[in-house]
Amino acid sequence: MRNSRRLAPVLVLFLIGEIAAVSPSFGQTRGEPAVQGAEPLTPFLKRNQLESVLGREVRTRAEKDVGRIIDLLADRHGRVQAAVIEFGGFLGIGTRKIAVEWSAVSFESDGKQPVLIVDLTRDQLRAAPEYKGSEPAVVRRAFD
Amino acid sequence: MRDWEAKQEAHPTKAPSRASQRGLDWFTFFVADIQTGFGPFLSVYLTTQKWTQVDIGLVLSLGSIASLLGQVPGGWLVDWARSKQRAAAFAIIGIGVSAFLIAVAPIFATIVAAKLLHVASSSVLGPAVAAITLGLVGHAAVGPRLGRNARFAAIGNGLAAGVMGACGYFVSAQAVFLVTAVLAIPALLALSRIRAVDVDPVRADGGIDACAASQRAAGIGRLLRSRALCVLAACVLLFHLANAAMLPLVGSDVTMRSSQWATALVAACIIAPQLVVASISPAVGRLAQSWGRRPLLLMGFAALPLRGALLACTNDPYMIVAVQALDGISGAVLGVLVPLALADVTRGTGRFNLAQGIVGCATGIGATLSTIGAGYLADHFGTATAFAGLAAAAAFAFVLLLGMMPETKPADA
Numbered sequence: 001m002r003n004s005r006r007l008a009p010v011l012v013l014f015l016i017g018e019i020a021a022v023s024p025s026f027g028q029t030r031g032e033p034a035v036q037g038a039e040p041l042t043p044f045l046k047r048n049q050l051e052s053v054l055g056r057e058v059r060t061r062a063e064k065d066v067g068r069i070i071d072l073l074a075d076r077h078g079r080v081q082a083a084v085i086e087f088g089g090f091l092g093i094g095t096r097k098i099a100v101e102w103s104a105v106s107f108e109s110d111g112k113q114p115v116l117i118v119d120l121t122r123d124q125l126r127a128a129p130e131y132k133g134s135e136p137a138v139v140r141r142a143f144d
Numbered sequence: 145m146r147d148w149e150a151k152q153e154a155h156p157t158k159a160p161s162r163a164s165q166r167g168l169d170w171f172t173f174f175v176a177d178i179q180t181g182f183g184p185f186l187s188v189y190l191t192t193q194k195w196t197q198v199d200i201g202l203v204l205s206l207g208s209i210a211s212l213l214g215q216v217p218g219g220w221l222v223d224w225a226r227s228k229q230r231a232a233a234f235a236i237i238g239i240g241v242s243a244f245l246i247a248v249a250p251i252f253a254t255i256v257a258a259k260l261l262h263v264a265s266s267s268v269l270g271p272a273v274a275a276i277t278l279g280l281v282g283h284a285a286v287g288p289r290l291g292r293n294a295r296f297a298a299i300g301n302g303l304a305a306g307v308m309g310a311c312g313y314f315v316s317a318q319a320v321f322l323v324t325a326v327l328a329i330p331a332l333l334a335l336s337r338i339r340a341v342d343v344d345p346v347r348a349d350g351g352i353d354a355c356a357a358s359q360r361a362a363g364i365g366r367l368l369r370s371r372a373l374c375v376l377a378a379c380v381l382l383f384h385l386a387n388a389a390m391l392p393l394v395g396s397d398v399t400m401r402s403s404q405w406a407t408a409l410v411a412a413c414i415i416a417p418q419l420v421v422a423s424i425s426p427a428v429g430r431l432a433q434s435w436g437r438r439p440l441l442l443m444g445f446a447a448l449p450l451r452g453a454l455l456a457c458t459n460d461p462y463m464i465v466a467v468q469a470l471d472g473i474s475g476a477v478l479g480v481l482v483p484l485a486l487a488d489v490t491r492g493t494g495r496f497n498l499a500q501g502i503v504g505c506a507t508g509i510g511a512t513l514s515t516i517g518a519g520y521l522a523d524h525f526g527t528a529t530a531f532a533g534l535a536a537a538a539a540f541a542f543v544l545l546l547g548m549m550p551e552t553k554p555a556d557a
Binding site for chain 1: 180181183184185186187188191192193194195196197305308309312313391392393394395396397398399400401403406407410411413414523
């Protein structure tokens with residue numbers, strides 16, 4: 001009895017794994033019904049319009065390899081408001097984390113792979129206040 | 145003359161062969177190389193693999209805790225092992241496998257396992273290198289030899305930081321760990337050049353006092369009753385409490401203050417002290433024989449509060465790099481004098497490596513608290529205050545050393 005209860009979450013995970021393995025559309029946005037009887041997933045954007053952002057390199061308009069997105073900050077409605085960028089240092093020593101207004105970040109395609117551009121200068125980035133998990137200070141883009 | 149010295153004279157050991165000495169040179173060089181990528185760079189790599197900050201923090205914390213717990217058993221194991229070279233070889237293989245796992249399978253379970261494997265291997269490897277050194281040359285010549293080790297380790301550290309930094313920047317973060325795994329091979333080759341007959345396993349543990357009734361290694365209690373060992377461990381703890389957070393704080397400061405050259409300047413902050421260590425540590429090893437251990441220890445411990453105070457005062461990134469060179473003085477002294485003083489105080493106990501484990505644990509406690517404390521000070525009162533706080537801890541370490549640490553150099557050496 002106790003055994004079967006402890007197994008239940010494992011089973012559920014296993015089933016999810018199975019569904020993911022069987023159905024290519026699971027977790028994607030193709031729109032075919034994932035499982036018979038389940039709600040069909042509604043397509044809302046084509047796949048090539050979405051990009052994974054965590055761990056991605058970002059650059060400014062002028063410089064390459066400025067830093068890397070390590071976290072996203074969302075408001076209480078779940079809308080992403082800022083990206084946490086880690087930059088600088090050498091061999092991981094002396095890096096800085098800052099939070100940048102999400103609307104200052106965009107994807108641009110330079111031929112093959114889309115690159116993430118942050119619409120701030122490197123000097124603005126390096127002088128920005130350090131991001132601390134407890135009290136996020138977000139760098140805003142200067143509208144000039 | 146004490147009995148164990150009589151025993152040593154009864155069985156005079158021949159001077160170690162040139163091949164073994166060369167082998168040890170290269171071994172210390174490659175050991176320094178393979179440890180470079182495992183530091184803060186691991187978190188950069190995991191970030192590129194889309195790890196969340198929570199998971200990265202968890203793995204790093206697990207590693208720190210395991211390291212604190214592993215040091216003393218690691219040292220004990222090296223004392224226990226008959227062949228120090230074999231213990232070192234297993235440790236090198238462990239680190240190589242760990243690097244390979246990190247490179248090929250960056251998923252949570254593998255990374256945790258790889259991190260723990262690395263920690264366990266390192267806690268054996270550190271004492272094992274010093275044990276092989278002592279077993280190879282004996283107490284009379286170990287000072288200069290530790291100086292030579294520190295030189296080769298510093299060259300290894302400096303070169304590896306440069307090469308792996310470039311590798312991470314131009315190739316990929318993953319490549320750094322593949323290079324590390326491959327470097328385990330020359331480390332093993334160098335180790336195999338150290339002839340087994342040249343390393344006396346009893347001498348490598350500090351030798352056994354012949355007048356001790358049982359002819360066995362001393363109990364841990366006897367070790368902990370040694371005032372010199374306790375004071376040294378406390379001073380080392382305070383030293384790392386002051387030292388560990390300084391470089392990351394310096395790097396972060398330079399990143400903030402310099403636009404164009406930030407990366408190169410942070411690299412210089414890491415590599416400059418290694419150049420200093422490489423140039424002065426053989427002299428430190430020789431002087432320890434003529435001056436004794438205390439004056440040199442005091443010099444090394446004095447350099448740290450000075451560095452903290454200067455860093456608290458300066459804003460110029462180039463000046464910061466110059467001040468970082470002071471780290472080389474402390475680095476050379478700690479690298480040579482700490483194992484040397486431990487060899488002094490454990491002479492005749494058969495517990496040289498356990499003592500290294502105890503000091504290694506003190507290092508870990510100091511370093512862990514350093515990051516927490518300096519982080520708090522920097523967040524609430526600014527970087528300059530954090531440097532001042534670290535300098536204060538360093539000054540306390542110096543005063544403790546000045547007031548409590550006896551000269552450990554044997555009268556006859």
